[in-house]
Amino acid sequence: MPDALLALDGVCKRYGGRTALADVSLAVGAGEALGVIGPNGSGKSTLLNVVGRLVEPDAGRVRLGDADLLALPACRLAAAGITRVFQAPRLNAHLTVYENVALGLYGATGLRRRLLSPVRGGLPPRDHARVLRLLDDAGLAAFAGGTPRALTHFQLRCAELARALAPRPRLLLLDEPTAGFSREERDAFLRILRSARDAATALVLIEHNFELIVESCDRVLVLDAGQRIAEGPPAAVRADPAVLRVYFGGAHAPGV
Template structure:
């Protein structure tokens, strides 16, 4: 059963056709990678899933509900979480607060006001957030300010913020960009563990090592169109993919 369905999505920026009749089906419980050269429209596509961009035509359905015309916070409340290319975290807050906020959002909804309740009395939620932090290896820094973390740590924090919500669909935009080899391997391990829990993931990634160690299915995007969609083994040898990536290298 596909949990995310993208049908004939088009998006133009002025004269530029960023997305051209994109079709995509993401099966529930799988890791689906979207690869493609720079400017192929990967991030644009992802932005259409979370309400940051509205496609000109076409439809995006998640779990039977359309994601078009609703706000980012509503999409998240449906069970879609996103990790950004540049980590988006609450820099002025501590790590534990960073993870508790999404947990509150999941439990209490988009707006909730009970000013007489104290954060200190939320033991269950605090514990849940601490577990999530130790899962990504940041529990020792729980009381530090998130803004002071290294880039790799910020990314892992952002991942913890998404995971604490127990999302049905997790979107990752280049989760290992700018990471060292060691950090990248740690992140791959982490993502494998997440995948084992049955979380559906859509990953945009340039690092083929990451893509081939995670993805069960790969869509190749070039110039705004899905040119191939297949299992990793077949993608590797596909001449169209090499052509898209290497351009006219054989000319």
């Protein structure tokens, strides 16, 4: 993909004698959603951690547009246009829900003091309006002044997604964001994700729920033991014999 926003070329990562990623290459275009699936231990989270600069690969290249992503420290990711929703909620319990979402606008630049210091007068009107809009879209407007302790698991995940979307990222990384959700909660979370797609934000989404991948992603990458065994549109991946054997462990994928 010549105009890829994110490009990995020959990425390898080993932990002692175990290979987590073996010569993995992929490309994600602006506004595209890539789903990543595979059995436990297949390298999915390691892949996201390499892109998220939490893990240094042993070999390979990672580029964001024309920039060498591996030369960028993790603390500069948000400024470069990459945000992430982790497997476990990571909101600050000492801040309000509003402040947690607003930190998505200022954390990378050191300007969050504007938010936390009354002397600064709060957020500029445009940023204040954006935070309120994100809270409303996430169904959290009524909880803006409270702390995350008052939120359910689903609401915590929605608040984290709102914070990740606050700076209008070019690339959003999501690691099993809907684990433990009901069907209604999953559908509501997907609606927020679709609004991110409308804003031309590219997504890399790890999920065990294949139906959610089908509903939310343009392409699917399948990993097994650190190796790429399939990649393509969801319908093609669903029917791939290697995927059926390795990932689904049977003759057909769920929902077929």
